[in-house]
Amino acid sequence: MAVSWKLHGRWIVPFVLMLIVTAFAVSSSRTDAGTPFVDDVMSSTSSRISYDVPASVVPRIGASDAVKAASAFAGRPITAHSVRVGLYNTLQKRNVPVWVIDADGLDLHLPGGDFFSGTPEPVTRAVILVSIDDGHIEGMYSGASSH
């Protein structure tokens, strides 16, 4: 029995190490794959979305109308991966209530590049922020974080 414990004991340290490594790998992969697109895109800027929305904030336009407004902005029907009410914050704006749309299937040609670089590829996926009051586009963010 004592021999058996000794044999088992030899494996405990590697086993625990393996558990730690596995747990770390799983948690890391969850962070990479599980970060919502909205958070990923916004993380490269000082702008933020808060989903801690007071009950008093009631959208005047519905989610489907918000998606329609985003589609009009994109010039084509978009695929909405998620649509949530949030509060939009920039260095100037404070807690502006918006529909936060993770929009896919865009073909937006936006500026970028200098005289001596090529022009950027069209934006195909973006976070589009639609006013919950009148449906105007309050903002748009694209470009996954790489910093």
Next chain:
Amino acid sequence: MQAIHSRHRARRALAHNITFRIFVALAFVLSSLLFTTNRAYAYCSGLSSYVGRWESGGIQNVSSGLSGTTGYVQGFNPDPTVSNSTAWYMVTIPGQYTYAQTGWVRTSNWSTYYHYAAWRSGYNDSQHEAIDYVTPTNSHNYGVQEISGGTSFEFSYNFSAWLDTANLGWYPTQVEAAAETLNHGDHFPGSASPGPYVEFWGGTYTIYGLGYSVSLTMYDNNSSTDVVGKTQLSSTAFYVWDKRCSDGG
């Protein structure tokens, strides 16, 4: 008899006077109508569409310590736009897909222009775009400035910061200010005479925390010669227009 003649003369003079005034009034009304008609039916349509690049403005190289630029750009609402029509200021490492740019832009789907910031840190980086709605004003000053002594950039509109980037890890070496379209069917910023043109003025740049007026060398990168008109006013100011469009904006 003489009295009758003089009364006739007086009546004729009065009639001539009234007729003259009516003519003047009619001429005034007609010319006003003509002017209004011209503006109402101003022309910028039927532009042939093909992909290209029409980019016109100025550049200034800065050997070291460049940390930002700011300047005024006239607002404009170009129509039609097939791809986009834009006017901007930027700092960049030229030719390396490394820049921080801000200005206004209108694309084909929008009824108005928006203010934007765009940045990228090399060919392998994602193109980052941020568009923010603000209540339109007559004055548009755009700025991009490194902050906190690092390589994060702060974008401002009318001298109010609205967006900070993450740390981008590069230092710019050139200032650029330009208007740009990417399709021959786009209305390049500005209208032909009598305008309104899109003017850039009051440009500055910052070296080691000190501000200087820009000294721009004019530069063009145009796929054809029939689109862009440009006049340089000074080392800090120029204006552009679309030669094909007399639509009064």
